[in-house]
Amino acid sequence: MSDLRIGVFVCHCGANIGGVVNVPEVTEYASGLEDVVYAKDNLYTCSDAGLREIKDSIKEYDLNRVVVASCTPRTHERLFRNTCEEAGLNRFLFEFVNIRDQCSWVHMQDPESATEKAKDLVRMGVAKSRLLNPMEEIEIDVLPVAMVIGGGIAGMSAAKSLAGMGISTYLIEREPQLGGMLNKLNALYPSHERAVDFIKPVKEAVLNHPKIEVLTSAQIKDIRGFIGSYNVEVQQAETSRSLKVGAIIVATGAQALTPEGFYGYDGQNVVTQLEFEQILADSDKVAELENVVMIQCVGARSEERVYCSRVCCTAAVKNGLLLKEAKPDAQVFILFRDIQTYASDFEDYYFGARDKGVIFVRYAKDHPPEVTDSVVRVYDQLLGVQLGMPYDLIVLSTPLIPHDDAKELATMLKVPLDENGFFLEAHVKLRPVDFATDGIYLAGCARWPSHVGEAVSQAQAAVSRAAIPLLNGRVRVEPIVSRVDEELCIGCELCESLCPFKAIQVKMTDSGRKAQVITASCKGCGACGAACPQHAITMQHFTNLQIEAQIDAMAATMVSGD
Amino acid sequence: MSTDVMIIGGGIAGIQASLDLADMGVKVHLIEREPGIGGHMAQLDKTFPTNDCAICILSPKMADCFSHPNINMMTYSEVKSVEGEAGSFDVMVTKKARYVKEDECTGCGECVEKCPTRVPDEFNMGLSNRKAIYLYFLQTVPRVMTIDKNSCLKLTRDRCGICQQVCDKDAIDYEQQDQDIHLSVGAIILATGFSLVDALPLQRYGYSKIQNVITSLEYERLSCASGPTGGHLERPSDHKVAKRLAFIQCVGSRDTRRSRYCSSVCCMHSTKEAILASEHEPGSQSFIFYTDLRAAGKGFQEYIKRAQEEYAVTYVRGRVGEINENWNGDPVIWYEDTEADQVKRMTVDLAILAPSLRPVSGSAELAEVLSIELDEHGFFKTNPYLGGETTKEGIFACGYCRCPMDIPESVTSASSAAAGAGSIVFGAQRSVASS
Numbered sequence: 001m002s003d004l005r006i007g008v009f010v011c012h013c014g015a016n017i018g019g020v021v022n023v024p025e026v027t028e029y030a031s032g033l034e035d036v037v038y039a040k041d042n043l044y045t046c047s048d049a050g051l052r053e054i055k056d057s058i059k060e061y062d063l064n065r066v067v068v069a070s071c072t073p074r075t076h077e078r079l080f081r082n083t084c085e086e087a088g089l090n091r092f093l094f095e096f097v098n099i100r101d102q103c104s105w106v107h108m109q110d111p112e113s114a115t116e117k118a119k120d121l122v123r124m125g126v127a128k129s130r131l132l133n134p135m136e137e138i139e140i141d142v143l144p145v146a147m148v149i150g151g152g153i154a155g156m157s158a159a160k161s162l163a164g165m166g167i168s169t170y171l172i173e174r175e176p177q178l179g180g181m182l183n184k185l186n187a188l189y190p191s192h193e194r195a196v197d198f199i200k201p202v203k204e205a206v207l208n209h210p211k212i213e214v215l216t217s218a219q220i221k222d223i224r225g226f227i228g229s230y231n232v233e234v235q236q237a238e239t240s241r242s243l244k245v246g247a248i249i250v251a252t253g254a255q256a257l258t259p260e261g262f263y264g265y266d267g268q269n270v271v272t273q274l275e276f277e278q279i280l281a282d283s284d285k286v287a288e289l290e291n292v293v294m295i296q297c298v299g300a301r302s303e304e305r306v307y308c309s310r311v312c313c314t315a316a317v318k319n320g321l322l323l324k325e326a327k328p329d330a331q332v333f334i335l336f337r338d339i340q341t342y343a344s345d346f347e348d349y350y351f352g353a354r355d356k357g358v359i360f361v362r363y364a365k366d367h368p369p370e371v372t373d374s375v376v377r378v379y380d381q382l383l384g385v386q387l388g389m390p391y392d393l394i395v396l397s398t399p400l401i402p403h404d405d406a407k408e409l410a411t412m413l414k415v416p417l418d419e420n421g422f423f424l425e426a427h428v429k430l431r432p433v434d435f436a437t438d439g440i441y442l443a444g445c446a447r448w449p450s451h452v453g454e455a456v457s458q459a460q461a462a463v464s465r466a467a468i469p470l471l472n473g474r475v476r477v478e479p480i481v482s483r484v485d486e487e488l489c490i491g492c493e494l495c496e497s498l499c500p501f502k503a504i505q506v507k508m509t510d511s512g513r514k515a516q517v518i519t520a521s522c523k524g525c526g527a528c529g530a531a532c533p534q535h536a537i538t539m540q541h542f543t544n545l546q547i548e549a550q551i552d553a554m555a556a557t558m559v560s561g562d
Numbered sequence: 563m564s565t566d567v568m569i570i571g572g573g574i575a576g577i578q579a580s581l582d583l584a585d586m587g588v589k590v591h592l593i594e595r596e597p598g599i600g601g602h603m604a605q606l607d608k609t610f611p612t613n614d615c616a617i618c619i620l621s622p623k624m625a626d627c628f629s630h631p632n633i634n635m636m637t638y639s640e641v642k643s644v645e646g647e648a649g650s651f652d653v654m655v656t657k658k659a660r661y662v663k664e665d666e667c668t669g670c671g672e673c674v675e676k677c678p679t680r681v682p683d684e685f686n687m688g689l690s691n692r693k694a695i696y697l698y699f700l701q702t703v704p705r706v707m708t709i710d711k712n713s714c715l716k717l718t719r720d721r722c723g724i725c726q727q728v729c730d731k732d733a734i735d736y737e738q739q740d741q742d743i744h745l746s747v748g749a750i751i752l753a754t755g756f757s758l759v760d761a762l763p764l765q766r767y768g769y770s771k772i773q774n775v776i777t778s779l780e781y782e783r784l785s786c787a788s789g790p791t792g793g794h795l796e797r798p799s800d801h802k803v804a805k806r807l808a809f810i811q812c813v814g815s816r817d818t819r820r821s822r823y824c825s826s827v828c829c830m831h832s833t834k835e836a837i838l839a840s841e842h843e844p845g846s847q848s849f850i851f852y853t854d855l856r857a858a859g860k861g862f863q864e865y866i867k868r869a870q871e872e873y874a875v876t877y878v879r880g881r882v883g884e885i886n887e888n889w890n891g892d893p894v895i896w897y898e899d900t901e902a903d904q905v906k907r908m909t910v911d912l913a914i915l916a917p918s919l920r921p922v923s924g925s926a927e928l929a930e931v932l933s934i935e936l937d938e939h940g941f942f943k944t945n946p947y948l949g950g951e952t953t954k955e956g957i958f959a960c961g962y963c964r965c966p967m968d969i970p971e972s973v974t975s976a977s978s979a980a981a982g983a984g985s986i987v988f989g990a991q992r993s994v995a996s997s
Contacts, residue, residue: 013615013618013787014786014787014788014792014793015787015792015793016615016618016787018787019793043700044621044700044701044788046618046625046701047621047700047701048625048628048669048702048703048704048705049669052705071618075618075619075622076618076622078622079622079625079626082629157947161949161985164985164989165981165984165985165988166988301863306863306864306867307860307861307863307864308857308862308863309858310858310859338854338855338856338857340854340856340857341824342824342856342858342966343823343824343826343965343966343967344822344823344824344937344939344941344965344966345965346824347816347823347824348823351822364901381879381900384903418860418861422860427619428611428860428861429609429612429614429619429969429970430574430578430619430623430969430970430973431973432970432971432973432974433974433977447860448859448860449858453946453947454946454974456946456978457946457950457974457975457978458974459978460949460977460978460982461973461974461975461976461977461978461980461981462977463978464582464586464978464980464981464984465582467586467981467984468582468585468586471586471587471988472585472586472587
């Protein structure tokens with residue numbers, strides 16, 4: 001292997017790495033490693049100048065391996081691989097060394113050790129790079145058919161938008177009718193359009209669209225496959241159908257918390273905001289209301305549930321306004337902690353409610369309101385006085401919480417939930433409607449409590465993301481997958497039972513029972529390879545030889561006592 | 563009929579819309595009026611609630627835009643006229659003279675080194691100087707120089723000419739002219755973002771008189787490693803490291819005299835900035851003066867809890883009345899603590915104002931060119947149920963120019979606008995194919 005020519009690029013990442021790790025020292029060290037013919041430090045390796053430098057030096061120094069020591073492969077590996085490819089080097093002859101998360105960040109208080117560790121990691125990266133093999137990405141076909149799970153406003157909007165792009169779509173709803181949460185609402189804010197009037201044309205458009213097939217009273221039983229070809233088993237009454245789709249959008253919504261044990265909740269005199277919607281729809285009941293007191297953050301922003309449910313303040317403003325419009329002499333108090341009417345429309349709406357005489361009272365988390373038989377007592381933080389408000393109805397704003405079976409669906413889809421039980425997107429900042437798993441996307445309250453307009457926007461965004469593979473008809477996937485040596489495999493099925501992606505199956509072949517990998521499903525996690533008692537499974541790009549070379553490189557200094 | 567899409571504005575929203583459409587196979591023209599793409603996100607140090615470095619997660623997307631075969635990136639360009647209807651718009655774009663040949667310049671920096679003229683650097687909010695020939699910012703895309711015609715000695719007084727002499731690539735062209743380019747597109751997406759244009763509320767709090775009263779965007783540049791101080795939180799008056807900081811919310815926002823709306827992002831970016839102060843300088847203390855603590859996004863309340871418990875951030879409910887300065891140059895904050903029902907004062911090293919974020923300058927003119935309506939606050943009026951379509955069919959808006967929103971919402975609205983524009987151009991494609 002004397003023809004190895006390795007280039008090492010060490011990134012300062014401004015002060016992110018360079019403020020702790022002595023980058024010039026690491027670069028100098030790298031240049032002395034065996035087979036390294038070029039080593040350079042950059043202020044930002046990922047800048048246009050840094051990338052150009054990689055490309056130029058691949059050509060100038062005839063590099064056949066490139067090692068970048070910088071941040072994290074999660075955000076930057078693709079960029080550097082593309083850069084290598086543009087300069088004519090196979091994209092898998094690139095090795096990433098993370099000296100930001102693993103050195104400058106975690107050893108911020110100890111720059112010297114951070115620098116030494118960076119050298120160790122670079123040496124290990126160089127050792128692995130020597131054994132890298134060129135590989136080609138795998139192309140797989142994508143069936144141009146989509147499935148949307150959940151027939152609320154997000155799901156219906158997604159289906160409509162997909163069909164508008166010419167993509168055939170299945171819309172799966174477990175209830176007998178479409179509409180989701182909107183079926184339980186009285187009116188929408190800030191327009192005060194009746195919810196049924198709003199969703200009726202949407203339902204009709206979805207039900208009548210030739211490209212959309214709606215399955216109501218339908219349960220998802222099983223999901224197998226991978227981007228491009230999912231096989232979804234759907235149960236409707238006695239019949240079960242197996243549907244083949246290329247991509248899936250999750251729009252299953254959320255549910256309102258039932259406030260058992262809060263403020264004497266009984267569903268009669270003390271109701272939830274959602275129950276109040278039904279009262280507001282009934283003019284006889286509205287006529288009887290004189291004094292309504294609403295309490296915000298019931299079961300939210302508390303020790304057991306830290307998060308703010310985003311939609312409840314605006315919902316309370318809406319219902320306060322609707323009551324005032326129907327019965328101007330009724331008293332409406334909204335007891336809040338922080339009013340979350342962000343942006344322009346909602347803030348205007350909040351202003352309007354105050355103009356119309358809805359009274360807002362700020363209370364502190366540690367002085368919650370007290371409900372007696374006749375009055376609600378609360379300490380008004382802004383007036384600095386204790387208030388007592390008579391009531392004939394108390395309305396509790398409770399947060400949206402995940403559906404009870406969200407976990408079950410997540411398990412079938414093999415996607416994660418966040419700490420509150422909502423579906424977890426690939427990146428909270430820049431990939432809000434993607435899952436980390438290719439081919440599955442997310443919209444609406446299944447992700448996070450959202451207003452109707454926001455849910456629609458997310459649904460259309462999910463369509464935009466899903467349309468990329470669906471319209472192209474194919475995707476490229478990484479060849480970092482496991483490979484079975486059938487001569488060594490004894491068909492023990494240990495790998496099959498461990499694979500979290502159902503990507504490895506033991507099948508009967510001419511030479512007996514052998515494990516086979518479904519390349520497109522394999523995520524390269526390595527569980528099978530680690531467990532195989534026969535060492536019959538090799539992880540491409542993370543072979544035993546490559547990993548051992550890294551360990552040897554790590555141990556080299558320990559042995560020499562360096 | 564055209565199946566191309568034009569996107570106006572190259573911040574995170576415009577970038578996301580461009581990449582989505584280009585990945586679907588649509589030819590995109592991305593128009594940015596500044597010398598490079600990236601927008602305001604490129605100026606930020608980190609992002610809430612994960613503290614991801616902003617430029618680190620943005621720059622791969624900027625690079626993708628540059629190298630994408632379906633994206634025609636036109637920087638330093640402005641839309642001059644738009645005629646036509648959904649499916650076939652005729653657009654004239656003016657590509658402003660940079661006085662540098664984009665194809666030749668390698669961004670090596672030799673010219674910048676030798677240029678004798680210094681002017682305030684807009685990207686660093688005027689906290690440092692740049693030269694008359696300059697790179698927009700360190701990680702800018704495309705990496706080419708631009709000559710600022712208002713300060714270049716050669717262009718203003720026909721003297722100097724050093725940059726042309728030192729350029730090995732012969733990339734400097736003082737004769738370059740603005741160029742009008744015609745585009746034919748089926749749909750248009752606006753992603754023009756926001757600007758900090760309202761100076762009056764800032765001045766009320768002593769901004770521009772008291773050196774140690776700065777804006778949040780200036781603070782972002784100060785705390786950023788590639789900023790003017792290399793990431794050291796040095797206050798302007800004496801370069802002393804700021805260890806006691808006040809963050810003032812709703813400066814011009816939620817103010818019936820100025821912008822009545824809530825700017826949506828300030829409670830959270832101020833929380834992030836306070837956390838960063840503590841990360842930069844362990845032991846520092848931050849106070850955030852707020853009206854309502856608006857933190858309704860995913861992970862936001864948890865972030866605030868962390869700020870309070872781990873980073874010594876104190877939230878004070880109350881609006882600040884006045885800021886003045888003591889003998890030491892320290893800002894003195896006068897405020898009503900509405901929870902304690904008392905008027906108090908607090909002396910800090912540095913006060914950071916969170917100004918209302920306004921529709922970008924030139925929005926009204928652009929709306930006129932496009933024949934679309936603005937809402938009462940000056941944002942592009944859109945229908946959220948139709949992918950953010952404006953009052954004219956085939957023209958969509960996404961990101962902050964539509965209404966105040968944070969980065970994930972901007973990214974979401976950008977993708978949804980891409981879906982809207984996509985369905986128009988795919989509809990056009992299908993009708994062409996069937997005829």
